[in-house]
Amino acid sequence: MKGKILASRYKIIDYIASGGFGRTYLAEDIQLPSKVKCVVKQLYPSIEDPKFLAVARRLFKTEASTLHNLGNHDQIPKLLAYFEEEEKFYLVQQYIEGQTLGKELNPSHVWSEAQIIELLNDSLNILKYIHAKGVIHRDIKPDNLIRRNSDHKLVLVDFGTVKNVLNGQTNIGQLTVPVGTQGYMPTEQARGKPRPTSDLYALGIICIQALTGVEPLDLEEDDEGELIWESLADISPQLAEILTKITRYHFKDRYQSAEEVLQALTPLLDKTISKSDSASANEPSSSSSTEFHNLTPVSASPTIDNGLPPTSVIDGGTSHYIIGQTSNFPAPQNSQAVASKIRPFPDANYENISEPAQPAGKSKNRKILGVAIACGVAIMGGMYLFIRQPITDNQPNTPDSPNELPSSPTERINQGEGFRKDL
Numbered sequence: 001m002k003g004k005i006l007a008s009r010y011k012i013i014d015y016i017a018s019g020g021f022g023r024t025y026l027a028e029d030i031q032l033p034s035k036v037k038c039v040v041k042q043l044y045p046s047i048e049d050p051k052f053l054a055v056a057r058r059l060f061k062t063e064a065s066t067l068h069n070l071g072n073h074d075q076i077p078k079l080l081a082y083f084e085e086e087e088k089f090y091l092v093q094q095y096i097e098g099q100t101l102g103k104e105l106n107p108s109h110v111w112s113e114a115q116i117i118e119l120l121n122d123s124l125n126i127l128k129y130i131h132a133k134g135v136i137h138r139d140i141k142p143d144n145l146i147r148r149n150s151d152h153k154l155v156l157v158d159f160g161t162v163k164n165v166l167n168g169q170t171n172i173g174q175l176t177v178p179v180g181t182q183g184y185m186p187t188e189q190a191r192g193k194p195r196p197t198s199d200l201y202a203l204g205i206i207c208i209q210a211l212t213g214v215e216p217l218d219l220e221e222d223d224e225g226e227l228i229w230e231s232l233a234d235i236s237p238q239l240a241e242i243l244t245k246i247t248r249y250h251f252k253d254r255y256q257s258a259e260e261v262l263q264a265l266t267p268l269l270d271k272t273i274s275k276s277d278s279a280s281a282n283e284p285s286s287s288s289s290t291e292f293h294n295l296t297p298v299s300a301s302p303t304i305d306n307g308l309p310p311t312s313v314i315d316g317g318t319s320h321y322i323i324g325q326t327s328n329f330p331a332p333q334n335s336q337a338v339a340s341k342i343r344p345f346p347d348a349n350y351e352n353i354s355e356p357a358q359p360a361g362k363s364k365n366r367k368i369l370g371v372a373i374a375c376g377v378a379i380m381g382g383m384y385l386f387i388r389q390p391i392t393d394n395q396p397n398t399p400d401s402p403n404e405l406p407s408s409p410t411e412r413i414n415q416g417e418g419f420r421k422d423l
């Protein structure tokens with residue numbers, strides 16, 4: 001089949017798997033520029049009976065139409081095409097890139113309660129949708145739930161209603177033979193009478209398997225057919241009650257719709273979200289990604305005489321207006337770079353922000369120091385004048401201006417002799 005082109009459009013590029021109903025291939029749509037990948041399921045009856053082939057063809061078209069309508073849901077693969085070629089039926093569906101839930105289940109690593117709540121919430125919304133459309137999947141199991149790589153959501157695949165058409169039964173009345181997987185299939189479905197609660201039962205079994213690490217067929221039962229499992233799981237009584245009710249032996253004792261289960265799950269889901277938000281809020285923020293959301297003045301703190309201007313520092317995501325530099329909050333080396341990252345809260349009142357007042361004790365000390373300095377200057381000035389006056393009185397008269405200088409050599413000699421006599 002590799003390299004074969006079906007319906008002049010879908011080129012087979014790889015083999016995926018095979019089963020009792022046919023084979024599954026990975027293909028690409030060669031009529032699209034991007035050659036989008038898709039899944040081609042080759043379906044064919046196990047016997048060659050003309051009457052059965054006619055009925056199978058009619059029911060196949062009905063089922064294909066149903067899948068097409070269901071494909072409008074984001075977590076159900078879209079049906080791209082269905083056709084018959086060489087007396088074989090083909091379904092072409094959207095390719096989901098991811099891994100099955102079966103690969104995530106590990107007996108040595110049980111799931112937490114939060115993971116189970118997420119699994120239930122994700123899957124129940126899908127079942128709520130298809131049940132509203134009148135469709136019962138009939139084969140809910142880990143291998144039919146794919147976790148999509150793009151968003152990690154679960155996608156439900158491989159609807160059992162299509163398999164049901166091609167089980168090779170020659171008797172038309174036997175076309176509703178049991179479809180499902182042992183361990184995940186409840187008793188009413190094994191008798192060929194599936195109900196929406198049958199899908200809920202299978203989902204509950206998957207959750208118990210993930211919580212306990214025990215395969216469904218290995219779970220113990222009591223005399224009434226009820227499963228014994230609660231002692232093997234470490235979960236809250238509320239979640240245990242939900243899973244016990246969803247997997248009751250008789251379908252009348254179970255939740256009757258996916259909506260009922262979702263309503264019972266809502267308190268646990270809200271609690272899980274609340275815990276997740278609290279954990280995120282308590283995580284320390286890195287200095288590289290912290291942003292300022294508020295600017296709040298704080299009371300004046302003792303300043304350190306280092307000549308630094310007021311700076312803004314980070315404290316738990318809030319900007320605090322402080323003076324100088326403290327041992328707990330080192331001043332940034334590049335104050336301009338820090339200021340450029342500040343994004344104050346829009347409602348902050350910057351007009352009311354003022355320089356913090358200096359401590360009263362320090363202001364008083366400065367006033368006393370100023371008065372003391374002024375008094376000291378006055379006393380020093382008086383002493384200087386007092387000492388200078390006697391010295392001035394004892395000095396000989398000297399000319400105060402060039403006009404009083406001696407005009408003749410005789411006068412200069414006489415003045416010199418008088419100066420020597422004084423000595």
